[in-house]
Amino acid sequence: MRGFHIDMNTAQFNKPYLKKWLKQLSAMGYDTIIWEIEANVQWNTCPECAAPEAFTKDEFKEIIKLCRSLKMEPIPLFQTLAHCEYVLKYDRYQNLSEEKGTIKQYCPQNPDVLPFVLKWIDEYIELFGKVKYFHIGADETWWLGKCEKCKAYAEKYSLSDLYIDYVNKVVEPLIKKGITPVIWADMALSHPEALKKLSRKIVMFDWIYSVRRGDGEVHIWGEKSGKFDRNEIPQKAMKLFKKYLYPHGFEYGRVPETFYSADYLADNGFDTVTCPGSSSYGDNVFAPRNWYHMTNTFDSFGKGMAKNLCGSVLTSWTVHLHPWELQLACIAMPSFIYKYPGKPIQEYQDYFVNKYFGIKDTAFWQACGLLSIESLFAYTDSLGFSKDCTKVPESYVKDTITKISVENRVSAELENCVERHGEYKEALKLFTKLEKKVKKGKGLIKLWQLMAANLVNRSEAAILLLKNEENVRNDVPFNEQTAREAQKILSEMQKLRNETEKFYLESINPSRVKEYMHWMYDAVEKALKQK
Structure with missing residues (x-):
């Protein structure tokens, strides 16, 4: 899989722009588009959430038709647990919230949530037509176990059970329809205690934006998620992930494997896709951290080419506002990586400025870097x-x-x-x-x-x-x-x-x-x- 993530939560793109970029992405060699459309279609399940210029279903079907004609597989992404602000901000749906008065997350123990979510999934499938994959989101569910029902369930079993039991219920109808479910991997990695219960039919999208090879640091998920160097890795994480962090043995002089979590998930029976980002938390709204994202994308896509993994998807979170045009150095990168495997990122930089500007000059990269902090x-x-x-x-x-x-x-x-x-x-x-x-x-x-x-x-x-x-x-x-x-x-x-x-x-x-x-x-x- 060589995918690109279209996030329309914040950026409500118009039809001509999407069509233009679909053609460009296809020409760059992408074969998959992840569509996170949220409030940008006129939904029957939740009509209140539709944006003022939301697509009609017929308008959006036209875009999906173009996507398929360009040989790119469309994957709908519908957030089924967290990131549901665009729904819960309406009083009618507040009863579905994990905590009264908040809009971040559905309550997985609320008996009304699952029917609501499954009904909406069916509407997505009707809109997209026959799909191979369906992404149910399920990332950053940091409010797990807050309400009394969820708290009691987590105390009786675990937060991991609470999360995984809900995810299994959401994906079960998809599996019965012959559709492969996809989730973001962060919460399964944060709460892996009940991982053995999670359906192996699920594809894991292992996203991580803060790491790159050579800096000696890894990202550890959990209650204290963050970057750690070799000597700071928490004992619990070291015990669980040691053979993936140090596949060649733990000894002085070795640095941990940057993308160890992808190997861990694959070894546990999941088809796994690495997911870097061309836009993420910490960026200025006017310009991205260019080198930060480039190195992450370059190394993550390289990792995704490993035989035990299933490719890579480049994410682009539009809440940071800067446009795709300024992320082009990352977006255009996978075609180079696949065409010239093993070549260093410095050669890509030369390739990029020659291809897009017709010059041989490092000034472009210097200027981008000066805007990055x-x-x-x-x-x-x-x-x-x-x-x-x-x-x-x-x-x-x-x-x-x-x-x-x-x-x-x-x-x-x-x-x-x-x-x-x-x-x-x-x-x-x-x-x-x-x-x-x-x-x-x-x-x-x-x-x-x-x-x-x-x-x-x-x-x-x-x-x-x-x-x-x-x-x-x-x-x-x-x-x-x-x-x-x-x-x-x-x-x-x-x-x-x-x-x-x-x-x-x-x-x-x-x-x-x-x-x-x-x-x-x-x-x-x-x-x-x-x-």
């Missing part, structure tokens, strides 16, 4: 929005500055913003020079310029707001110069906002673009207007 009010957490796609309070940026001040972090944040500002400016200069130098692909370079300019402007806004907070703390009176600087930054921000909005309207439905602009700009603009 996050800065205040340029990434999701610091802008106050997430996958639930709810409105950001007008005072969010102001309140964040106050919180930073109370926690005595103003100096540290200011230092980071000043350093990032210098890097972003240098990147913008490099992209401006590249625009004149490239023989093709000028449009892509101009897009990078636009996003670099956004980051320069955003870091300037953060610096001004932080300096103003310092002045307030030190009883320095407000002055007209600060007001003029704020107005200058705000004017540039509004100009960039208009250009950015124009770009997104080419690919994303208007009502969602309006929300993009709200998430990216509104609270920052509000804070600047108050200066």
